[in-house]
């Protein structure tokens with residue numbers, strides 16, 4: 001209660017802003033993930049690893065736009081490229097353009113994709129990846145992981161302006177976008193459970209188009225695969241002709257140079273990318289095996305989008321690809337490892353019922369003494385202490401992600417000194433918890 005009083009006392013302008021914003025925007029936010037009780041902190045500006053809120057407080061940003069701001073806020077290289085596009089190129093052509101092809105080639109090389117298409121959000125990429133898998137297999141059902149989040153796609157998209165010659169009877173499927181494309185069963189399996197997956201595939205494999213999962217779950221803190229799990233998923237999907245889709249919207253560049261797939265050595269059929277690849281601009285992509293992506297070539301599926309591959313976002317993406325070298329990412333990961341080691345020491349010293357988990361430049365503290373292997377384990381962690389830990393940070397100028405399900409990100413703009421702030425803040429929390 002004392003921490004909540006402290007929160008409201010220091011964030012009066014955010015409170016007032018939320019009240020005003022709620023008159024035009026439901027909950028006063030532009031995405032439901034931005035909302036928390038009693039009200040979210042409103043940010044006026046950002047630079048590097050720092051935010052300034054509407055109360056004029058400086059906050060160390062460890063959320064970094066849910067990981068999208070891997071290169072840091074207002075990264076000078078990104079800004080320079082985007083400014084060049086603004087002054088010399090243009091903002092939208094809705095035609096092919098050399099920059100889009102160049103970025104496609106860069107991503108092709110980096111992520112080892114045969115072919116890819118750009119979209120504007122992770123949600124869209126997931127929707128089209130599933131649709132491509134359905135078109136490729138001629139099946140409808142999909143499998144997903146219990147507790148896994150993949151954006152706001154609601155599996156509903158019907159008859160998108162087909163040509164007159166393509167229209168048959170009113171309720172008949174058209175070649176490009178089958179009317180009932182989104183119908184179909186969704187089977188849900190726990191993460192790290194090959195037996196349940198195999199049982200579903202043995203029973204229904206011939207109806208299943210795709211298995212969609214984050215290779216490492218990052219919407220319930222960080223949950224890593226058991227030894228052999230992803231290889232098992234790969235083999236099970238192969239055995240039943242199921243398209244394996246890795247959602248790397250969050251893991252993308254933050255898990256390593258070419259995502260979690262490359263880091264863990266398992267190649268999916270399709271991958272979805274977003275967040276970190278755009279340097280803060282709305283860029284996402286889906287791509288992978290040529291045979292599957294060819295459904296877009298041969299007309300089994302169409303993929304649309306006015307803003308896809310627009311020059312402004314492409315300029316940012318090119319800069320991000322240039323900035324995110326092995327060296328730059330390794331340096332940030334090294335800072336992350338040092339931070340995690342220091343936090344682990346505090347956990348041991350104070351005998352806290354917690355442990356740290358990391359992937360690449362991301363890390364988190366999970367309030368459970370034992371490893372979390374799936375969503376049910378995660379739900380059994382101590383959310384009360386997790387919330388206190390978050391609030392404690394916010395009240396002392398550190399913004400970790402607002403959901404308790406998120407993780408911190410060491411961006412390319414964070415220094416060791418900044419991450420040391422997190423460590424000393426955590427020590428203070430441990431002392432307060434002991435008292």
Ligand code: PLP
Nearest residue numbers: 121122123149150151249250274
């Ligand atoms: N997939 C995952 C794993 C995500 O975390 C998110 C967003 O948080 C999405 C997909 C959806 O991405 P977007 O918010 O760009 O639509």
